[in-house]
Amino acid sequence: MMNIDEIQVAEETLNSAVPKGPIHEKWDQHRFEMKLVSPANRRKFTIIVVGSGLAGASAAASLGEMGYNVHCFFYQDSARRAHSVAAQGGINAAKNYRNDGDSIFRLFYDTVKGGDYRSREANVYRLAQVSNAIIDQCVAQGVPFAREYGGLLANRSFGGAQVSRTFYARGQTGQQLLLGAYQALQRQAHAGTVKLYPRTEMLDLIIINGRAQGIVTRNMVTGELKTYLGDAVVLATGGYGNAYFLSTNAKGSNATAIWRAYKRGAYFANPCFVQIHPTCIPPSGEHQSKLTLMSESLRNDGRIWVPRRAGDTRPPNEIPEEERYYYLEEKYPSFGNLVPRDVASRNAKAVVDAGHGVGELRNGVYLDFKDAIQRLGKEVIKDRYGNLFDMYTSITGEDPYETPMRIYPAVHYTMGGLWVDYNLMSNIPGLFVIGEANFSDHGANRLGASALMQGLADGYFILPYTLANYLAQAGPGDAEMSHSAVKDAQLFVQDKIDKLLSVNGKRSVLHFHRELGKVLWDFVGMARNDEGLRHALKRIPEIRAEFWEDVRVPGSAADLNQSLELAGRVADFLELGELLALDALYRTESCGAHFREESQTEEGEALRDDENFSFVSAWEFTGDDQTPRLHKEPLVFEYVKLSQRSYK
Numbered sequence: 001m002m003n004i005d006e007i008q009v010a011e012e013t014l015n016s017a018v019p020k021g022p023i024h025e026k027w028d029q030h031r032f033e034m035k036l037v038s039p040a041n042r043r044k045f046t047i048i049v050v051g052s053g054l055a056g057a058s059a060a061a062s063l064g065e066m067g068y069n070v071h072c073f074f075y076q077d078s079a080r081r082a083h084s085v086a087a088q089g090g091i092n093a094a095k096n097y098r099n100d101g102d103s104i105f106r107l108f109y110d111t112v113k114g115g116d117y118r119s120r121e122a123n124v125y126r127l128a129q130v131s132n133a134i135i136d137q138c139v140a141q142g143v144p145f146a147r148e149y150g151g152l153l154a155n156r157s158f159g160g161a162q163v164s165r166t167f168y169a170r171g172q173t174g175q176q177l178l179l180g181a182y183q184a185l186q187r188q189a190h191a192g193t194v195k196l197y198p199r200t201e202m203l204d205l206i207i208i209n210g211r212a213q214g215i216v217t218r219n220m221v222t223g224e225l226k227t228y229l230g231d232a233v234v235l236a237t238g239g240y241g242n243a244y245f246l247s248t249n250a251k252g253s254n255a256t257a258i259w260r261a262y263k264r265g266a267y268f269a270n271p272c273f274v275q276i277h278p279t280c281i282p283p284s285g286e287h288q289s290k291l292t293l294m295s296e297s298l299r300n301d302g303r304i305w306v307p308r309r310a311g312d313t314r315p316p317n318e319i320p321e322e323e324r325y326y327y328l329e330e331k332y333p334s335f336g337n338l339v340p341r342d343v344a345s346r347n348a349k350a351v352v353d354a355g356h357g358v359g360e361l362r363n364g365v366y367l368d369f370k371d372a373i374q375r376l377g378k379e380v381i382k383d384r385y386g387n388l389f390d391m392y393t394s395i396t397g398e399d400p401y402e403t404p405m406r407i408y409p410a411v412h413y414t415m416g417g418l419w420v421d422y423n424l425m426s427n428i429p430g431l432f433v434i435g436e437a438n439f440s441d442h443g444a445n446r447l448g449a450s451a452l453m454q455g456l457a458d459g460y461f462i463l464p465y466t467l468a469n470y471l472a473q474a475g476p477g478d479a480e481m482s483h484s485a486v487k488d489a490q491l492f493v494q495d496k497i498d499k500l501l502s503v504n505g506k507r508s509v510l511h512f513h514r515e516l517g518k519v520l521w522d523f524v525g526m527a528r529n530d531e532g533l534r535h536a537l538k539r540i541p542e543i544r545a546e547f548w549e550d551v552r553v554p555g556s557a558a559d560l561n562q563s564l565e566l567a568g569r570v571a572d573f574l575e576l577g578e579l580l581a582l583d584a585l586y587r588t589e590s591c592g593a594h595f596r597e598e599s600q601t602e603e604g605e606a607l608r609d610d611e612n613f614s615f616v617s618a619w620e621f622t623g624d625d626q627t628p629r630l631h632k633e634p635l636v637f638e639y640v641k642l643s644q645r646s647y648k
Contacts, residue, residue: 001537001538001541001578001625002537002541002578002579002582002625002626002627002628003627004537004582004585004586004627006627007582007586007627007628007629007630008627008629008630009629009630009631009632010620010629010630010631010632012631013631013632013633013634014267014419014421014427014616014618014631014632014633015421016120016122016421016422016633017421017422017423018120018122018123018421018422019033019122019422023121023122023125023638023639024104024125024129026122026125026126027125027126027129027130030422031465034465034466034468034469034472035468035469035472035473036468036469036472037468037471037472039066039067042066042067042068043067043068043069044069044476045068045069045230045231045232045471045476046068046069046070046071046229046230046231047063047068047069047070047071047230047231047232047233047234047467048071048073048214048215048228048230048232048233048234049063049070049071049072049073049234049236050072050073050074050202050215050233050234050235050236050237050257051073051074051082051235051236051237051238051257051435051437052072052074052076052079052080052082052182052185052196052236053082053083053084053178053236053238053435053455054082054084054174054177054178054181054435054452054455054456054459055236055434055435055436055437055454055455055456055458055459056072056074056082056234056236056237056434056435056459057072057079057082057178057181057182057184057185057459058181058184058455058456058458058459058460059234059236059434059458059459059460059463059464060072060185060188060194060459061181061184061185061187061188061194061459062184062459062460062463062464063194063463063464063467064185064188064189064191064193064194065184065188065193066464066468067193068193069193070188070193070194070195071194071195071197071228071230072185072194072195072196072197073197073200073201073202073215073217073228074196074197074198074200075199075200075201075220075252075565076198076199076252077198077199078198079182079185079186079196079198080178080179080182082178083238083249083250083252083253084174084175084177084178084452084455085172085174085175085178086174086175086248086249086250086293087173087174087175087177087451087452088171088172088173088174088293088294088295088296088297088388089158089166089168089171089173089295089296089297089448089449090156090158090166090167090168090173090297090448090449090452091134091135091138091166091167091168091173091177091449091452091453091456092107092131092158092165092166092167092447092449092450092453093107093131093132093134093135093165093167093453094106094107094128094131094132094165095132095135095153095155095165096163096165097152097153097155098155098163098164098165100163100164101163102163102164102165104125104128104129104131104132105128106163107128107131107165108121108124108125108127108128108639108640109640110160110161110447111124111127111128111441111442111443111447111450112124112443112637112640113160113640113645114160114340114442114443114445114446114447114592115415115441115442115443115444115445115446115447115592116342116443116444116445116591116592116606116608116645117443117591117608117610117614117635117637117640117642118270118273118443118444118591118592118614118616118635119440119441119442119443119444119635120422120441120616120633120635121635121636121637121638121639121640122422123422123441124441125639126457126462127441127450127453127454127457130457130460130461130462131453131457133460133461134453134456134457134460134461135153135167137456137460138177138180138456139153141180141181141183141184142180142183143169143176143177143179143180144169144176145167145168145169145176146167146168146169146170153167154167154168155167156168156297156300157300157338158296158297158300158338158447158448158449159296159299159335159338159339159340159341159344159447159448160335160338160339160340160341160447160448160647161338161447162334162335166297166448166449168297168449170384170385170386170387171295171297171385171386171387171388171391172387173452174452177452177456181456181459197217199219199220199221200217200218200219200220201217201218201220201256201565202215202216202217202237202256202257202260203215203216203217203218203225203256203260203493203496203568204216204260204264204489204490204492204493205233205257205260205261205264205266205431205489206227206229206479206485206486206489207264207265207428207485208477208478208479208483208485208486209478210428210429211428211429211430211431211474211477212232212233212428212429212430212431213229213230213231213232213233213430213477213478213479214227214228214229214230214233214479214486214489215227215228215233216489216490216492216493218493218497220560220565221559221560222558222559222560223556223557223558223559223560223561225490225493225494227481227486227489227490229477229479229480229481229486230477230479231430231471231474231476231477232430232431232432232467232470232471232477233430233431233432234432234433234434234463234467235257235258235261235418235431235432235433235434235437236433236434236435236437236455236458236459237254237255237256237257237258237437238253238435238436238437239253239255239413239414239417239436239437240254240255240258240259240271240414240416240417240573240576240580241253241274241411241412241413241414242254242255242569242573243255243516243517243520243573243576243577243580244274244411244517244520244521244525245513245514245516245517245518245520245521246283246288246289246290246291246410246411246517246521247290247291247410247411247412248277248280248290248291248292248293248410248411248412249290249411249412250290251289251290254569254572254573255569255572255573255576256568256569256572257437258417258418258433258437259572259575259576260572261418261426261428261431261433262418262619262621263621264428264621265427265428265620265621266418266419266426266427266428266431266433267418267419267426267427267618267619267620267631268416268417268418268419268579268618268619268621268628269416269417269418269419269438269439269616269617269618269619269633270415270416270417270439270444270583270616270617271414271416271576271579271580271583271617271619272416272524272528272580272581272583272584272587272594272617273414273415273416273439273442273443273444273445273592273593273594274411274413274414274415274416274524274580274593274594275341275342275411275412275413275414275415275445275446275593276341276342276345276409276410276411276412276525276526276593277293277296277341277345277409277410277411277412277413278296278299278341278344278345278348278407278409279293279294279295279296279298279299279344279367279407280292280293280294280407280408280409280410280412281294281392281395281396281405281406281407281408282359282361282363282364282406282407282408283361283363283408284361289510291410291411292391292395293410293412294367294388294391294392294405294407295385295388296341296448296449297384297385297448298367298369298385298388298405299337299338299344299367300338301369301372301376301381301384301385302337302367302368302369302372302404302405303326303329303337303367303368303369303371303372304326304327304328304329304337304344304348304365304366304367304368304407305324305325305326305327305365305366305368305404306324306325306327306351306352306356306357306358306365306366307319307323307324307325307356307358308323308324308325308356309323310354310355310356311355312356315403316358316366316368316403316404317402317403325351325356327347327351328344328347331347331648332647332648333648334647334648335647335648339647340445340447340647341412341445341446341447341448341593342444342445342592342593342595342606343605343647344409345409345526345593346526346527346595346604348365348407348408348409349409349526349527350604351365352364352365352408358406359406363408364406364407364408365406365407365408366404366405366406366407367400367404367405367406367407368404368405369381369400369401369404369405370404373401378401381401382401389401392405409526411521411525413436413446413451414436415439415440415442415443415444415445415446415592415593416439416580416583417433417436417437417438417439417440418431418433418437418438418439419438419439419616419618419631419633420432420433420438420439422466423466423469423470424438424458424462424463424466425466425470426438427618429470429474430470430474430477432463432466432467432470434455434458434459434462434463435454435455435458435459436451436454436455438458439616439618440454441454442454443591443592444591444592444593444594445591445592445593496568496571497557497564497568498557499548500551500553500564500567500568500571501553501555501556501557501564503548503549503550503551503552503553504552505549505550505551505552506550506552507546507550507551507552508551508552509551509552509553509563509566509567509570510566512543512546512547512551512570512574513566513570513573515543516540516543516570516573516574516577519536519539519540519543519577520536520577520580520581523535523536523581524536524577524580524581524584526595527595527597528584528585528594528595528596528597529596529597529598530585530588530598533581533584533585534585536577536581537578537581537582537585540574540577540578540581541578541625543574544574544575544578547570547571547574551567553567579619579628582619582627582628583617583619584596586617586630587613587617588609588612588613589607589608589609589612589613590606590607590608591606591608591613592606594606601644605644605645605646606645607644608644610642614634614635614637614642615632615633615634615635616632616633616635617630617632618630618631618632618633619631
């Protein structure tokens, strides 16, 4: 059991490897100063990429195009089924097509502010810099972005910004962007520079002579365990939101790759920064297995409200205008319904907790398109959001053209992840982490449409430079299958599988996952406090002990066994959940999505403690059931001055 009183804080601060110089020159100067691998030498290097979403597919395709020998692993049957397809609303870039005052600096400013000043300035500025190139790249690939009547790419607004900078393809932007990266990946697979390994799951990281040089995998169809060695490993495996059981993530999304890397020595940064998305379809019952996201883009034209009178059970269309509480518009006149996600989510929770919830279970708020339909016409709304409306109708049986949608916040994205420096390399040399799997550029709260931007920026435009810089200096790896580290990792994986199958208890894996999720949602969810977090830190180890005493995993390891797959992932969630709660207890300030009830303004907004918590928390594994060691990376804000966030 982890104990906050036993936390050891490392004396040395983490080196972020941020280049010197003015922020707008750092990346260009760094690119020039980095070492290169010549085209003729690239085929001598083998790169292992784990994950085929936007970050993984773009990285593998780019590295293959450059001539490296790439192995790309993913657990889906096709790379195009990665969870990135689920992203709906859009991708940000600072092209200023609307001529409404956008710029690279404004995108940088909005992202730092939106993350509540808990991100690394240099990384965020670089993200804004390369954002425009992402759009050009995707258009060249044929991604069908929406266009204005004259043919120019269209933009719409998103939460946390007062300009329109979000490029979109109706409500399926993630799918279209992934298809662009997928076709680039398939081109390299056909050319022979990338080898694809579908239905293959990474179960351990191999470190030889201090550098990451391989992985142990399980073929999910045959059950075969196999080891692959290379000169560097890239993890692009997404976030850990499914630790909460109910989330908007695909059921297969998991944290096993980054968690096993953490247990091999990679630092895990800011695990308590978990984003709750404000526009999800509310749960309909106790036995629901996942939640469905309604795109944040709907907040452009939909108005959010609840009945002013608590306990009002009238149908929404029978509640007159003067009895409707448009709480975001009243509290935040400058941004209205387009406040950032953390602000919108906390306010939805507040009105539901106060008895104003709507729907049969009183667990939602309304997202109403009546005014937009009257103003613009049904066909315009249908053109913008038609597929989202159809999806909502098929799930709820309600017609959002006629009656307001019901929405409520749900776990969606994780800003925490493995710690990386400016070069996207973890503290383990040769282990690079990109996309949602790293602790990202989003600080304590991600602005809408920035996940796709970060994933593609990392894969297309950053990793190809920084990985080459590492390889040029480190040279080819010296890994051999006979090395003791390889055998240790293989033995660890086999032992864990054998242990899961041998318990032969009475309760299902889902039972324990649901138990963990309820503890995390109730005590480490939208609002956290000292008492609740201490309860979570006591209860999670109890659930974990019960899991290893009474879980039932049917079948064998020698063939397709989805119960075994899930059991391994939930076992990791049961450990990760405890670290998440410990990080939340240690950080006694409120910032972004991390809201400590003890730290709020008189108006109920998040109150940061910059004097004591302006740093990245990076946790080092010290042993099973041991309290991890804390490493800190100080955050300095030279270009976006620290201030209390306000969207009023």
